[in-house]
Amino acid sequence: MLTPTVPLSPQPWRAAYAAAGIVGDLPPPNHASLAALVHSSCVTYAQQIAYTCVVPNGMNGSLTYAQVDAHSDAFAAYLRQTLKLPPGARVAVQLPNSLGYPVVAFGILKAGCVLVNTNPLYTPSEMLHQFKDAGVEALVLIDMFADKLPAVMRDTGLKHVIVASVTEFFPAVPNAVVRGVQRFWSRVLPPIAVPHVRLAAALAQGREALGAASVKAYWGDLKASDTAALQYTGGTTGVAKGAVLSHGNLVANVQQMLAMGATHMTPGKECVLTALPLYHIFAFTANLLGFLSIGARNILIPSPRPVQNLQRAVENYPVTWITGVNTLFNALLNEEWFLAYPPKHLKASIAGGTALHGAVAERWAAVTGTPIAEGYGLTETSPVVSFNPLGGGARLGSIGIPAPGTEVRLVSDDGADVKAGEAGEIWVRGPQVMQGYWNNPGASADILRDGWLATGDVAVMDEAGFMRIVDRKKDLILVSGFNVYPNEIEDVIARMDAVLEVAVIGIPDGQSGEAVRAYVVPNPEHAAAPTAAQIAEHCRKYLTGYKLPKSVVLRDELPKTPIGKVLRKDLKAEVRAEFAARK
Amino acid sequence: MLTELETKLLGVMMMVIMLGMGASLTYRDFLIALRKPKGVLVGLVCQYGIMPFMGYALAMALGLPPGLAVGLILIACMPGGTTSNIFTYFSKAVLALSIMMTSVSTLVALVAVPALLEFYSGAAGITGDFRIPAGNVAQVLVVLLVPTVIGMVLRKLNPNVGASIELLGGMLGIAVIVFLIISWVPRNYQLLTVTPWYVYFAAVGLGLFGMALGYSLAKLLKQDNNRSRTIALETGIQNGPLAVLIVTLTFTGAMQQEVLLIPVLYSLFIVLTSSAVTVWFRRLSSREAKARDSAKVGALNPT
Numbered sequence: 001m002l003t004p005t006v007p008l009s010p011q012p013w014r015a016a017y018a019a020a021g022i023v024g025d026l027p028p029p030n031h032a033s034l035a036a037l038v039h040s041s042c043v044t045y046a047q048q049i050a051y052t053c054v055v056p057n058g059m060n061g062s063l064t065y066a067q068v069d070a071h072s073d074a075f076a077a078y079l080r081q082t083l084k085l086p087p088g089a090r091v092a093v094q095l096p097n098s099l100g101y102p103v104v105a106f107g108i109l110k111a112g113c114v115l116v117n118t119n120p121l122y123t124p125s126e127m128l129h130q131f132k133d134a135g136v137e138a139l140v141l142i143d144m145f146a147d148k149l150p151a152v153m154r155d156t157g158l159k160h161v162i163v164a165s166v167t168e169f170f171p172a173v174p175n176a177v178v179r180g181v182q183r184f185w186s187r188v189l190p191p192i193a194v195p196h197v198r199l200a201a202a203l204a205q206g207r208e209a210l211g212a213a214s215v216k217a218y219w220g221d222l223k224a225s226d227t228a229a230l231q232y233t234g235g236t237t238g239v240a241k242g243a244v245l246s247h248g249n250l251v252a253n254v255q256q257m258l259a260m261g262a263t264h265m266t267p268g269k270e271c272v273l274t275a276l277p278l279y280h281i282f283a284f285t286a287n288l289l290g291f292l293s294i295g296a297r298n299i300l301i302p303s304p305r306p307v308q309n310l311q312r313a314v315e316n317y318p319v320t321w322i323t324g325v326n327t328l329f330n331a332l333l334n335e336e337w338f339l340a341y342p343p344k345h346l347k348a349s350i351a352g353g354t355a356l357h358g359a360v361a362e363r364w365a366a367v368t369g370t371p372i373a374e375g376y377g378l379t380e381t382s383p384v385v386s387f388n389p390l391g392g393g394a395r396l397g398s399i400g401i402p403a404p405g406t407e408v409r410l411v412s413d414d415g416a417d418v419k420a421g422e423a424g425e426i427w428v429r430g431p432q433v434m435q436g437y438w439n440n441p442g443a444s445a446d447i448l449r450d451g452w453l454a455t456g457d458v459a460v461m462d463e464a465g466f467m468r469i470v471d472r473k474k475d476l477i478l479v480s481g482f483n484v485y486p487n488e489i490e491d492v493i494a495r496m497d498a499v500l501e502v503a504v505i506g507i508p509d510g511q512s513g514e515a516v517r518a519y520v521v522p523n524p525e526h527a528a529a530p531t532a533a534q535i536a537e538h539c540r541k542y543l544t545g546y547k548l549p550k551s552v553v554l555r556d557e558l559p560k561t562p563i564g565k566v567l568r569k570d571l572k573a574e575v576r577a578e579f580a581a582r583k
Numbered sequence: 584m585l586t587e588l589e590t591k592l593l594g595v596m597m598m599v600i601m602l603g604m605g606a607s608l609t610y611r612d613f614l615i616a617l618r619k620p621k622g623v624l625v626g627l628v629c630q631y632g633i634m635p636f637m638g639y640a641l642a643m644a645l646g647l648p649p650g651l652a653v654g655l656i657l658i659a660c661m662p663g664g665t666t667s668n669i670f671t672y673f674s675k676a677v678l679a680l681s682i683m684m685t686s687v688s689t690l691v692a693l694v695a696v697p698a699l700l701e702f703y704s705g706a707a708g709i710t711g712d713f714r715i716p717a718g719n720v721a722q723v724l725v726v727l728l729v730p731t732v733i734g735m736v737l738r739k740l741n742p743n744v745g746a747s748i749e750l751l752g753g754m755l756g757i758a759v760i761v762f763l764i765i766s767w768v769p770r771n772y773q774l775l776t777v778t779p780w781y782v783y784f785a786a787v788g789l790g791l792f793g794m795a796l797g798y799s800l801a802k803l804l805k806q807d808n809n810r811s812r813t814i815a816l817e818t819g820i821q822n823g824p825l826a827v828l829i830v831t832l833t834f835t836g837a838m839q840q841e842v843l844l845i846p847v848l849y850s851l852f853i854v855l856t857s858s859a860v861t862v863w864f865r866r867l868s869s870r871e872a873k874a875r876d877s878a879k880v881g882a883l884n885p886t
Contacts, residue, residue, distance in 0.1 A: 057749070058742040174743045177750060315609065316742050340615045556872070 012420075013401035013465025020389030021263045026255060026405030026431070033247040034228050035110040035219035037254065037293055042069035045268060045295035053099045053170070053300040055178060058312035061170035063099050065295070068106065071169075071203055075107025076215045078206030083160050085137060087112035087218070090230065092136045093279065094118040094127075094145070097300040100164035100199055101278050102288060104140045107206075109247075112218045115229040116242070117279040119562055120144075124151040126240075131156045134230050134242055134438060140164060140199070144182070147190035163192060164199040166302050224248025230438050231281050233379035242438035243380045250285060252431035253382035256403040257290045260375075260384075263391040264321075264348040270296035271345070272321040273313065275304035275328060280563045281383040282352050286323050296321075307331040314338065318345040325353035327564035330360045330501065333367060334525060342368045348390050350375055352383070354565040355469060355487050357494045358397055374399055376469065380453055382432040386467060397491075398466045399459070406430035409452070410461055420463050423470050427452040475568055477506030478514050479546045486568065489516060489549065492542045498523050498530040503558050503566045507551065507575050515550035519558060519571055529554055589766060590831040596759050597828050598730045601689075603752010604665050605734020606745040608686050616683045622814075625804055626663075626684035629797040629818035631695045635660045637792055639703045645781045649713045650841035653704060655785050657715060658826045658846045660699045662688040666756040667820035670857045674864035676813040684817045693728070697721045713842070715833050723829055759824045760850050767847060778844065786848035790856050794819035808871060812864045820857055823850030 017024035031037040042050075046066040054060045063071070079085045091108045093115060095101045108115045116134045118127065120142050127148060131139070138160040141149070146163060153161070166182075167175045183189045197205075228250055230242035258265070272291045276283040278300070291298055299313050310332070313319075322329075322343075329351060332338045349364065349372040356374040364372045373390050376399035377383030386408065388400035402408045409417055410424030418424035433453045436444035447454055458470040471485040478484070486504035493502040501521040509515035522529035532552040539548050559570035616623050638659020642652040663685040671681035697717035704714055734752075738745025768775070797818025801811035826846040834842050 054742075057746045058738075059746045060742055171743060173747055177747060312742065315611070336615060336619070337611070340618060341611055 011402075011407070011465070012461075012463060016389060016393055016401050016464055016466070017404065019393050020391035022389055022391065022404065023259055023262070024404050026252070026259065029224060029248060029251050029431075030255065031251050032224060033109070033219055033222035033226065034250055034289065035106075035112075035222060035247075037251055037289070038072070038106045038109065039069060039216075039219075041293050041295060042066060048268065048295060049297050050292065051099055051102055051298045051300055052317065053097065053166075053302065054313040054316070055166070055302060056309040056312065058316060059167075059170070059174035059178060060316075061099055061167065061174065063102070063169055067169075068102055071103040072106035072110055073215045074203040074206035074210065075104055076110035076206070076218055077210035077213075078202045079107065079111040079113055079138065080218055081209035082202070082205045083138060085111070085113060088114060088227070089138070090114045090116050090134045090136045092116040092118050092131060092134070092139045094120045094122070094139065094141045095164060095279070096120050096142060096166060096302045097274060097278050097283075098142075098164070098166050098168055098302055099170075099300070100140070100168035101300070102292075102298075103168075103203075104162075104164070104199070105278075105288065109228060110215050110219050112222060112226075114227050117229065117231055117281075117284065119277070119279055121562065122148075124148045127152045128155055130232055130240060130242075131158055133240075134232075138162065142166065143192070144188045144190075146192040146194075146196070149192065149194045149196075153194050161194060161196040162199055162202050163196045168199055222247055224251065225435075227435070229284075231284075231379050233281075241440055241443055244435040244438050245382055246435055249382045249432050249434060250289065252405065253285050253384050254290050254293055256405055256430075256432060257286055257384050257387075258294065259404045260373075260387040261290075261348070261350070261390060264371075265294055265296075268295040270294060270320045270347075271299065271318050272296050272323065273299050273301070273310070273317075273319045273343075274323070275301045275310060276323060276325065276353075276563050280353075281379045282325075282377070282563065283323060285382055285384065286350070286352075291321070304328065307335060311335070311337050314343055315341075319343040320345050320347045322346065322349040324349065324351055325564045326351060326356050326360055327354075327501065327560065327566070329356070329364050329372070333360065333363050334500065334523070339367060346370045348373065350387070352377055353563050355491075357491050359491075359495045361396055376400070376457075376467070378453075378455055380434045380447065380455075381428055381430070382434070384432065385426070385428050385430075385455075388466075395466050398468050400467065401465045402428075403430075403432075406432070408461075408467070410459060410467075411454070418460075421460055423458050423460050425473065426455040426457045426459050426467070428455060429453070475505070477504075477516055479506075479509075479516065480512040482546045484516055484547050486516075489518065489539070489543065489547060492539055493518055493520065493535060493549075496530060496535070496538050498526040498528070498534070500524070501558055501566070503568060503571060504549065505568050505571050505575065508579050509550065512546070516547065517551045517553065517575070518549040519553050519555050521555055521557060590828075592762075593759065593824065593828050593831065596755055596762075597727060597824055599748075600665055600752045600755050600759070600824070601727045602730040602734040602737075603749050603755065604686065604689070605731035605736075606738045606749040606752065607668070607682055608731075608735050609738065610735070612683060612686070616687065621804070622680055622806070622810065623683060623687050625801055625806065625814060626680075626817060627688060627691060629793075629800060629814060630663060630684070630688045631660075631691065631699060633796050633800065634789075634793050634818060634821070635699045635703055637796070638789060639707060641785050641788060641792075642707055645785055647781070647785065648841075649707075649709045650838065651782060651785075651845055652707050653709050653713050653715065654826075654830065654842045654845035655789065656703045656707060656709075657700060657829065657842075658821055658823065658849050659789060660696050660703070661821040661823070661826050662692040662696070663817050664756065664820045664822040664824075664853075665753060666760075666854075666857075667817050669753055669756070670816050670820065670861045671813050674812060674816065674861040675868040676809050676816065676864065680810060680813045681817055684814070689731070689822075690728075693721065693724045696724065712838065715829065719833055720829055723825075723832065727825075756824070757854075760854055763827070763847060764851060768851075774840075774844075778848075782845065783848065783852075786845050787852045787856065789849060790819045790821075790853045793821075794860060809868065812868070816857060816860065816864075819860075820853055821849070823847075823853065826850075 232240040274287040373388040375387035388394035500523040506514040559567040794815040798815035801814040
């Protein structure tokens with residue numbers, strides 16, 4: 001029925017839904033707000049364990065669904081009654097993966113306030129920008145970084161500080177041991193120079209203020225259009241902007257993610273490894289909310305680096321799902337303990353955030369014997385846009401088909417839809433698309449056009465509706481007028497055994513305008529680091545002349561975002577500095 | 584010599600240390616180690632090949648009397664000490680390899696230590712009352728395997744309990760030596776002043792030569808610098824408290840005092856020498872990492 005020479009028919013991917021056992025029509029929203037979603041799951045699975053936090057030596061703490069419900073009720077009451085924050089007030093959370101995170105995040109949502117997820121590693125100036133821009137009134141911060149507070153408090157409207165620890169809700173002995181090591185050995189607990197409240201004290205005050213009343217009074221009237229979270233993004237283009245995600249956006253995206261994964265999920269029986277940070281939209285929606293809504297147990301890892309930190313968690317818990325990024329999967333595949341004993345209960349893994357290299361995907365499937373599905377999303381789309389179907393038909397190197405309820409167009413520079421097999425910018429429409437950027441109508445109008453979100457990513461779609469990312473529009477390298485897509489070169493170099501990781505960018509070149517440069521991290525398991533000549537020889541087998549790297553730089557590591565996305569922009573900045581210095 | 588109470592206390596502390604070592608292990612760790620047996624084999628050769636021979640050679644070269652010689656040979660035949668894991672951690676070497684070498688050598692000790700002790704005692708011409716009966720040594724080791732296995736089981740049942748015991752065991756390893764210093768040194772101050780130089784030389788030298796030979800053998804067998812440093816520490820650091828325990832269970836009175844001298848001196852000085860070596864290794868490790876970095880970028884950047 002589909003002929004490749006005509007424009008793509010509307011939603012050519014629907015046939016793939018049926019083939020993989022996916023329900024193609026998104027049901028109406030099952031909850032009016034995230035607060036309702038959280039509460040309903042906590043009632044259904046009350047006695048099951050919801051979150052377990054595991055530190056590198058295997059010490060751990062857990063909360064049941066009922067405890068998460070009760071503690072987050074108390075935190076909601078603390079915000080509304082004790083601090084007297086109004087509905088819609090912005091509350092920032094700056095916590096690593098730990099048991100305090102779900103309690104605080106759900107408390108904020110139940111209070112009808114707005115959650116502002118913030119990277120705990122931010123510098124004071126990054127915190128200042130974000131808190132000022134969002135108008136943050138209260139902050140929940142990990143105690144390890146409390147030394148940044150004085151500078152931040154002086155210059156923002158921030159009025160209340162709640163401090164939490166990594167071992168929040170741990171049993172007494174492990175708590176004392178880990179705190180003792182943090183305080184006396186690694187000395188990572190700075191004195192706190194501003195007025196603050198400990199999380200445990202805040203919960204006690206909230207519990208008392210609430211009494212026998214129900215926090216449903218705060219969230220019962222929330223509508224799908226009400227703002228749930230400001231999720232800051234755009235570090236790659238300069239100043240961070242806050243994507244306004246509504247309760248409806250996130251509830252819908254949870255449903256979309258579950259629709260794609262349902263064939264491999266049994267409610268109440270799953271155990272998901274959460275090594276990616278929860279303040280990032282991928283783990284926030286998929287792990288914190290998605291797996292919560294099906295009654296799964298979340299294994300929270302405060303710090304996944306070095307990747308050895310995951311060993312005790314993988315050994316001690318029957319992990320059935322892993323969400324990750326290319327670098328995480330690649331790192332696990334280079335660990336001896338993981339290769340010898342891959343998690344035997346594993347059902348499936350999903351990769352997002354950045355392109356999953358073909359070599360990693362193939363090895364992962366071979367080592368674990370389970371499917372790994374690459375997906376695609378953006379902060380601005382809550383984040384899931386597309387996924388490879390797990391139930392069959394997944395295509396290597398593809399970002400899959402749009403999630404149910406999502407419309408996708410590929411658009412050329414002149415605004416027309418491209419034909420099958422041609423490259424075009426991905427435009428997305430669906431219930432997960434953000435409301436706009438916070439206090440930034442200019443940037444919102446740039447990216448939201450007639451209800452469509454222009455992603456800035458270039459892809460091609462085949463007749464069956466499967467998409468393949470060609471690259472970020474702005475990462476294109478122009479060699480003598482030819483378009484070179486860094487992803488393609490990276491994928492080829494990553495196939496060398498001697499290579500652990502690789503990033504490709506363009507550098508200025510007198511002859512060709514731009515030339516390809518590869519930054520390569522040698523594989524330490526391999527006897528010798530690859531030479532530039534070996535890399536060039538390998539590339540010549542797969543790539544035409546203008547795509548070959550003209551320069552190769554060996555590195556011990558690559559600059560990365562907190563979730564492990566390689567930061568090409570940092571490498572580009574180095575190159576700019578390098579070439580400026582030569583002039 | 585040690586009092587009855589001190590001997591009992593030492594026995595209990597040894598149990599906790601072995602409990603902690605068990606808690607640092609899983610059954611899987613052994614299977615993983617067997618997949619790449621080279622590292623473990625190198626460790627075993629160092630532990631039960633080089634060290635006992637060196638103990639014997641030192642005893643002969645220095646012409647030690649039988650009481651001192653048997654102490655030196657005993658400490659040289661011991662399996663790796665759990666404190667080596669702590670030093671390995673601080674010297675930025677390969678912790679997993681260190682734990683594995685300690686545990687494998689402790690398991691093998693059951694057979695290797697009685698046999699080696701018998702062999703080298705005979706070669707050194709030690710006879711009669713100064714011979715440590717092989718059965719005694721085997722018994723102590725079997726008894727110590729019980730807490731090790733309990734530690735492994737506890738870790739499997741409850742990771743929180745396992746991790747707490749693991750930490751406790753590691754700290755007790757140091758505590759036992761501090762305990763020896765506090766209780767034994769003041770009472771034997773007089774003895775220490777009249778102890779001849781060659782006894783100190785044997786006690787300190789065993790550890791230092793062990794590290795040097797362990798490192799050389801590892802390099803010879805093409806282990807990288809970090810693994811070689813791990814093997815060096817592991818070889819030089821013996822399970823001193825275990826030797827002290829065996830001596831106190833075998834000998835009494837003045838004989839005990841004489842045989843105990845070198846194991847106790849070794850235990851005291853190995854803490855100092857391994858601390859110094861750890862600081863040095865740590866510096867080497869950091870310097871190598873930096874040098875690797877700049878060399879690569881410089882040599883391979885053709886633009």
